[in-house]
Amino acid sequence: MQRKSLWLGFVFAAMTALALSTGGYCAESQVRKDFTTALEQNDPVKAASVIDANKDKVPGEIKALLDEAAAPGLSKEEADGKYYLAELMAKHYKDATGDIEPLKTVKMKTFDSKLSPAVRSTAVNGLHVVECPEPAGEMKNFFKPDNIIIKKGETVRWVNNDKEGHIFASMPFIGMGGIFSPKVEHGQSWEFKFEKPGEYFYICFIHQRMMGKVTVEE
Ligand SMILES: [Cu+2]
Structure with a gap:
């Protein structure tokens, strides 16, 4: 039950992220498209399987999202949406591979994005x-x-x-x-x-x- 409501919370935030991030200038990759479709369909099993089937591409996709989020000209909401999507992907990637490094990178970059310049x-x-x-x-x-x-x-x-x-x-x-x-x-x-x-x-x-x-x- 708790897991389910946690997932629903993710989905809600991810939908917002999607609405804000899909109108951007970048061509979406197939992985991102399939992953966000699974989120829109409220299908955690499918979301996990998309990541599982694309393990080699996911770190690159996460990096692309982080680069896009840090690019100038985005609204705060658009940037937050991309950070959020990157985090969701990195969590699934950790579950699929045991590799925690992309998730750490996402968390550090997201944290940095909320600070003043050093x-x-x-x-x-x-x-x-x-x-x-x-x-x-x-x-x-x-x-x-x-x-x-x-x-x-x-x-x-x-x-x-x-x-x-x-x-x-x-x-x-x-x-x-x-x-x-x-x-x-x-x-x-x-x-x-x-x-x-x-x-x-x-x-x-x-x-x-x-x-x-x-x-x-x-
Ligand atoms: Cu305090």
Whole structure:
């Protein structure tokens, strides 16, 4: 039952994705066409079999969707639709092959698409500050800055100036792990020292749309 309603949720979102992504400029591949037809027909078995029968083509198709999603000129909805379709394909691909890499790539690119462009942060005594600001107009529950580049061995201090408490937590499954703060209340801060280079994707454990990234360079 739960599986079914999960699937229906996928289908609903995928239909929206389809409606938004099929009017595009790109010629659709046969795999994409067959896969989306199966989704439209609410037929998970068929969707899985399309992926299964085209294992060699699916990674290329996922990459094409990601490239299209990142191309300039798309509306946010159109881009989100393509990211979503890529994720659905990658999930089926993982089930069919056991290969999780395309799904990881989709999740990382989708996460990146929601962030501001990365900025090289200037450390003061090896310390970078990321703020949780008070709500400003429509903006609430966000990190400022939300996408920074630092050097190995430096520390980020998250400062909560918001009324609400936040918990900073690494995204499971993508990028480097290790960030997990206790609940940081108004006026409090929490620090993490980045010893290993890599991409650290994190969210607020309470407000999961609150997203940030730290890229640590050698
Ligand atoms: Cu939060």
